[in-house]
Amino acid sequence: KRQRSTYTHTRESFMDVYNILREELMKDPVVQSHPSHAKEWFQEVLDYNVPGGKLNRGMAVYDVLAAIKGAEALAEADVLQANALGWCIEWLQAFFLVADDIMDGSITRRGQPCWYKQEKVGMIACNDYILLECCIFKIIKQHMAGHPGYLKVMELFHEVTYQTAHGQLLDLTTAPQGRVDLSKYTLDTYMRIVTYKTAYYSFYLPVACGMVLAGITDPQAYATAEDILLDMGRYFQIQDDYLDCYGDPEVIGKIGTDIEDNKCSWLICTALQHASQEQQDIIKAHYGASDPASVAHIKELYEKLDLEAKFKAYEAQSYATLSQRIAEQTAMPRLVFTSLLDKIYKRCK
Numbered sequence: 001k002r003q004r005s006t007y008t009h010t011r012e013s014f015m016d017v018y019n020i021l022r023e024e025l026m027k028d029p030v031v032q033s034h035p036s037h038a039k040e041w042f043q044e045v046l047d048y049n050v051p052g053g054k055l056n057r058g059m060a061v062y063d064v065l066a067a068i069k070g071a072e073a074l075a076e077a078d079v080l081q082a083n084a085l086g087w088c089i090e091w092l093q094a095f096f097l098v099a100d101d102i103m104d105g106s107i108t109r110r111g112q113p114c115w116y117k118q119e120k121v122g123m124i125a126c127n128d129y130i131l132l133e134c135c136i137f138k139i140i141k142q143h144m145a146g147h148p149g150y151l152k153v154m155e156l157f158h159e160v161t162y163q164t165a166h167g168q169l170l171d172l173t174t175a176p177q178g179r180v181d182l183s184k185y186t187l188d189t190y191m192r193i194v195t196y197k198t199a200y201y202s203f204y205l206p207v208a209c210g211m212v213l214a215g216i217t218d219p220q221a222y223a224t225a226e227d228i229l230l231d232m233g234r235y236f237q238i239q240d241d242y243l244d245c246y247g248d249p250e251v252i253g254k255i256g257t258d259i260e261d262n263k264c265s266w267l268i269c270t271a272l273q274h275a276s277q278e279q280q281d282i283i284k285a286h287y288g289a290s291d292p293a294s295v296a297h298i299k300e301l302y303e304k305l306d307l308e309a310k311f312k313a314y315e316a317q318s319y320a321t322l323s324q325r326i327a328e329q330t331a332m333p334r335l336v337f338t339s340l341l342d343k344i345y346k347r348c349k
């Protein structure tokens with residue numbers, strides 16, 4: 001009797017689902033009736049921008065659904081639907097990254113030139129990121145039609161897109177390119193930027209997708225999940241800011257440039273909160289300047305303010321609070337939250 005292949009959730013099997021979704025999108029009548037150069041362009045927009053990240057957000061949906069069901073692995077019928085929603089999160093991220101790279105004037109993304117930096121692309125990328133967003137709702141229609149959670153998933157992706165765009169609005173108006181008004185760099189504003197720009201789509205969205213597929217409808221369950229996951233997302237980004245300055249470039253795979261880039265990071269906001277007037281003058285003179293001497297002055301100031309210890313204290317406090325909130329909540333199996341927390345806590349990259 002032929003051995004039924006059981007599904008194992010790996011990057012490879014997740015990538016198999018990307019190929020299914022891409023073929024479905026290419027089969028769309030509008031795309032099919034395009035002249036070949038336009039068909040090829042659309043396919044390249046997808047292949048260049050959607051896969052290529054770590055795929056953790058997209059792959060998390062399957063794990064959440066399995067954890068809620070208390071199953072080691074999902075039934076065949078659930079696998080494609082869970083991974084299709086997971087890919088919608090990767091499409092959403094691709095949409096934001098193509099757009100953000102234009103707004104930020106970035107050069108490279110995921111180790112290759114940003115899409116808009118391609119000779120043939122330029123501002124056509126503005127139309128391409130719109131197409132990337134539209135794919136999300138094509139995929140949802142294809143894989144969620146008939147599911148009781150179809151409307152909830154539709155609302156979820158619209159809501160998270162709205163929240164993420166507000167996070168980008170806040171980031172762009174707080175830290176505009178060039179010299180910044182450091183008085184805007186407060187921890188409160190920083191926390192709002194991180195919550196709306198990163199935490200909602202990176203942490204709340206994968207879990208909420210898994211909850212919808214598991215048939216959870218209780219609004220309180222979503223509120224509890226949101227509360228815990230936004231805290232986890234803020235912790236993840238603060239860690240990211242810390243690693244940008246104190247991480248090992250070999251391990252992280254890139255050299256941090258937040259200081260040169262004027263980034264509104266947890267480090268600079270915390271430094272400003274504790275800096276004397278004289279130290280604030282040093283920050284004004286050297287933050288956002290790309291010459292190594294300026295970067296050295298800022299890092300020296302970070303040492304004096306003992307930001308590493310402040311981060312470690314925040315990290316310990318954050319982990320303790322999150323662990324307690326996860327233990328106390330009864331909305332979902334703890335594994336839903338602990339599997340994510342264990343992946344990000346004390347990470348080095």
Ligand SMILES: O=C(O)c1ccc2cccc(-c3cccc4ccccc34)c2n1
Pocket residue numbers: 053054055056057060202203236340343344347349
């Ligand atoms: O850019 C990425 O995806 C990335 C980069 C670095 C990381 C370091 C540790 C853990 C994750 C990670 C693992 C699993 C699920 C996740 C969900 C949301 C965010 C991060 C997740 C991670 N993710």
